[in-house]
Amino acid sequence: MSWILIFEQLLNGVQLGLTLFLMAAGLTLVLGIMNLVNLAHGSLYMVGAYLTLAASQWTGSYVAGVLLGLAGTLVIGMLVEVVALRALYDRDHLDQVLATFGLILFFNELVAMLWGRASLYAQLPQYLRGHVELFSGSSYPVYRLSVIVVGLLVAVLLWYVVTQTRLGMLIRAGASNRTMVAALGINIRLLSTVVFGFGAVLAGLAGLMAGPIYSVQPGMGELILIQVFVVIVIGGIGSVRGALVGALIVGIVDTLGRAFLKPMLGAMLSPTAGEAAGPALASMLIYLLMAVVLALRPAGLFPARG
Amino acid sequence: MKTPRLLLWSVSVALLVALPPLVSWLGQPFYIDLVRRIMILAIAAVSLNLILGYGGMVSFGHAAYLGIGAYAVGILGVYGFTNGLLHWAVAIGASALVALAIGAVSIRTSGIYFIMITLAFTQMLYYLGISLELFGGDDGMRLKSKSQFGGLVDLRDPVAFYYLSLVLMLGAVFLVHRIVHSRFGMVLRAAKSNEGRTRAIGFAPYPYRLAAFVIAGAMCGLAGALYANHTNYIVPGLMSWQQSGDIMFMVILGGMASTAGPVLGTFALLFVEEILKGWTEHWQVILGPLLVLSVIFFRRGLAGIFYKPDA
Numbered sequence: 001m002s003w004i005l006i007f008e009q010l011l012n013g014v015q016l017g018l019t020l021f022l023m024a025a026g027l028t029l030v031l032g033i034m035n036l037v038n039l040a041h042g043s044l045y046m047v048g049a050y051l052t053l054a055a056s057q058w059t060g061s062y063v064a065g066v067l068l069g070l071a072g073t074l075v076i077g078m079l080v081e082v083v084a085l086r087a088l089y090d091r092d093h094l095d096q097v098l099a100t101f102g103l104i105l106f107f108n109e110l111v112a113m114l115w116g117r118a119s120l121y122a123q124l125p126q127y128l129r130g131h132v133e134l135f136s137g138s139s140y141p142v143y144r145l146s147v148i149v150v151g152l153l154v155a156v157l158l159w160y161v162v163t164q165t166r167l168g169m170l171i172r173a174g175a176s177n178r179t180m181v182a183a184l185g186i187n188i189r190l191l192s193t194v195v196f197g198f199g200a201v202l203a204g205l206a207g208l209m210a211g212p213i214y215s216v217q218p219g220m221g222e223l224i225l226i227q228v229f230v231v232i233v234i235g236g237i238g239s240v241r242g243a244l245v246g247a248l249i250v251g252i253v254d255t256l257g258r259a260f261l262k263p264m265l266g267a268m269l270s271p272t273a274g275e276a277a278g279p280a281l282a283s284m285l286i287y288l289l290m291a292v293v294l295a296l297r298p299a300g301l302f303p304a305r306g
Numbered sequence: 307m308k309t310p311r312l313l314l315w316s317v318s319v320a321l322l323v324a325l326p327p328l329v330s331w332l333g334q335p336f337y338i339d340l341v342r343r344i345m346i347l348a349i350a351a352v353s354l355n356l357i358l359g360y361g362g363m364v365s366f367g368h369a370a371y372l373g374i375g376a377y378a379v380g381i382l383g384v385y386g387f388t389n390g391l392l393h394w395a396v397a398i399g400a401s402a403l404v405a406l407a408i409g410a411v412s413i414r415t416s417g418i419y420f421i422m423i424t425l426a427f428t429q430m431l432y433y434l435g436i437s438l439e440l441f442g443g444d445d446g447m448r449l450k451s452k453s454q455f456g457g458l459v460d461l462r463d464p465v466a467f468y469y470l471s472l473v474l475m476l477g478a479v480f481l482v483h484r485i486v487h488s489r490f491g492m493v494l495r496a497a498k499s500n501e502g503r504t505r506a507i508g509f510a511p512y513p514y515r516l517a518a519f520v521i522a523g524a525m526c527g528l529a530g531a532l533y534a535n536h537t538n539y540i541v542p543g544l545m546s547w548q549q550s551g552d553i554m555f556m557v558i559l560g561g562m563a564s565t566a567g568p569v570l571g572t573f574a575l576l577f578v579e580e581i582l583k584g585w586t587e588h589w590q591v592i593l594g595p596l597l598v599l600s601v602i603f604f605r606r607g608l609a610g611i612f613y614k615p616d617a
Contacts, residue, residue, distance in 0.1 A: 037418055087602050093418055094364045098558055099601040101551045106594030113588050222547060226429045229422040237418060280437035287430035291411050294423065298414050 004138045009259045010252065015144050017251025018151025022206035023228045024243035025158055026199025032175035032238030034192050036085060037093050039100035041203055042221025043107035048073040048204025049211040049220065050111055053122050062125040069208050070201055077200020081193055104222065112218040119215035147209050154202070155244055162240055171195060175238055230290045236300030245301060250286050257285040322472055326465045338468050344576045345471040346532045351556035351568035352478045353525035359562035360486050361518045362498030366421050367428030368553045371401040371523045373435060373545030375530020380540040381441055383450035390453030393531055401527025402520050409519035413512060428545055435542030446541030453535055461535050471532060475569070478525055483565050485521065494518050559600060561607025570608040
C-alpha cells in the first residue's frame with residue numbers, strides 16, 4: 001500500500017469524522033442544556049437527506065434543494081420539540097429514550113411510506129462531481145473535499161457562537177444551571193427550542209452531505225446515531241471540543257480499520273485469517289476503542305461541561 | 307393483599323394452560339405459535355426487569371444476549387451438536403460471559419453513559435454477527451436441527467414446545483421474584499433508590515449490580531436459545547437496537563419493578579403489534595406515536611392498574 005492511498009484514506013476518515021461531529025455537536029448541546037437524550041436526532045439526519053433529495057429534484061437546483069432541505073429539517077425539528085419532547089424535559093432518561101424510540105419508528109416508517117424502502121442515491125451538480133489533484137499522482141473527489149471544508153467551517157462557527165457570543169454564553173450557563181438562568185429572567189424554554197432547532201439543522205446538514213456518499217434509506221439515521229454515541233462517550237458529554245476530537249478519532253480509526261485491517265492481518269498472519277477476521281474486527285474497532293477509553297477515563301477525554 | 311394477586315396469577319396461568327386445546331378446538335393453531343413467541347420474549351423482558359426495574363440499570367442492549375443464545379444453538383448445530391441441554395448450557399454460559407465483560411465496563415458509569423454504552427456494545431455484536439460469513443452473515447442461518455432432549459420433550463411438537471416455554475417463563479418470573487426478595491435483591495434495590503446510603507451502611511453496589519447484570523444476561527441467553535428453536539432461523543437482527551428497544555418497552559409498558567409487569571407488557575405490546583400488522587403494512591407509523599403517548603401519559607404501566615409496584 002502506497003502512502004498516497006494512506007493519505008486518501010486519512011482524508012476520508014477526516015470527512016467521516018466531521019460528519020459525525022455535526023451530529024455529535026447538536027446531540028451534546030441538547031444533552032448538556034436540556035438534559036435530554038434524543039434518539040430521534042438520527043431521524044433528523046435522515047429527514048435532512050430525504051428532504052434535500054426531494055427538493056433538489058423538485059426545483060432542479062442542488063443549492064435550492066440544500067436550502068429547502070435545511071429549512072425543512074429546522075421546521076420538523078422544532079415541531080418535534082414543541083409537540084413531543086417538551087413534555088419530557090422533567091422526566092428521567094429512561095422515559096426520554098423510550099419516547100424518542102417511538103419517534104424513530106414513526107419517522108422511519110413515514111419515510112418508507114413516502115419514498116419506499118429501497119436505497120436512493122442523491123445526484124450531485126456537475127461542479128461537485130469531479131476529482132481534484134492534491135499533488136501529482138493523487139486525485140481526490142471534489143465532493144468529499146467540500147464536505148471537509150464545510151465541516152471545518154461549521155466547527156469554527158460553533159466555536160465562535162458558543163464561546164464568543166451572548167447566545168453561547170446563555171447556552172453554557174443553561175448547561176451548568178438551568179434553574180438559575182431562568183431565575184435571571186432568561187426565557188429558557190425559548191432558548192431550548194432555539195438550541196434544539198440549531199442541533200436539528202446541524203443533523204440535517206450532516207444527513208444531506210452524507211446522502212451522495214452513503215445511500216439514503218429508512219433507518220440510515222440510527223446507524224450513524226450509534227457511532228455518534230461512541231463519539232460522545234469518548235469525547236465527554238456536553239463538551240463541543242470533546243465532540244470534535246472524539247469524532248475525528250472515531251472517523252479516522254473506523255475508516256483506516258476498514259481499509260487496512262484486512263491486508264494487514266493477511267500479511268501478518270495469513271491471507272485466510274485476514275479474509276475472515278479483518279472485516280469483523282474492522283467493524284468492531286471503534287467499540288473496542290470506546291471500551292479502552294472508558295476503562296482509562298470513565299468520563300471521556302474532555303469531561304468538562306459546556 | 308396477597309390473595310387477589312395470587313388469584314390473578316392462578317387465573318392467568320390456567321388460561322395459558324387451557325389455550326392450546328382451546329385454540330386447536332377452534333381451529334386456530336396460529337395462536338399457539340403467537341403465544342409461544344410472546345412467552346419466550348417475556349423471559350427476556352423478565353430478565354431485563356431484574357436490572358432495569360429493580361437495579362435501576364437502563365440497559366439499551368439486552369437483545370445482545372437474545373442473539374448470543376440463538377447463535378449458540380445455531381453454531382453448535384452446524385458442528386453436529388444437537389443435545390438440548392448442551393445448547394442451553396452453552397447459551398447461558400456464553401451470555402453470562404459476555405454480560406460479565408460488558409457489565410464490568412459499563413457499570414463503572416451511570417445515567418446517559420450507561421444507556422449509550424450498552425447500546426454501543428450490542429451494536430458491536432450485531433456487526434460481528436453480520437460479518438460472520440461462515441454463519442450466514444447478513445442473511446442469517448437456518449437452524450440445522452432443533453434442540454433435542456432425548457425422550458423428555460420434543461420441540462418439533464408445537465404444543466409440547468408451548469408448555470416448555472410456559473414452564474420456563476413461570477420459572478423465570480419465580481426466580482426473579484426470589485432474587486429480588488433475597489438479601490442480595492435488597493442490596494440491589496437499595497443501591498437503586500439511594501446509592502449513597504447503601505454505601506454508608508457498608509455495601510459497595512458494584513459487585514451486586516454486576517452479578518445481577520450477569521444473571522439477567524444468562525436468563526436472556528436461555529430465551530435466545532428458545533427463540534432460535536421457535537423461528538428455526540437466526541439473524542443478526544436479533545441483536546439490533548430495535549430489538550433491544552422492544553424488550554425495554556415490554557418492561558416499561560407492563561410496569562417496571564413489578565413481578566408480573568414484564569409478562570403483561572410483552573403480551574400487550576406483541577398483541578398490539580399483531581393487530582396493527584393486520585391493518586396495514588406500515589404499522590410502525592401507528593405504533594411509534596402510541597409508544598410516545600404511553601410514555602407521556604401512562605407512567606406506571608399495566609401492572610400499576612392492579613397494584614402498586616413494590617420497589
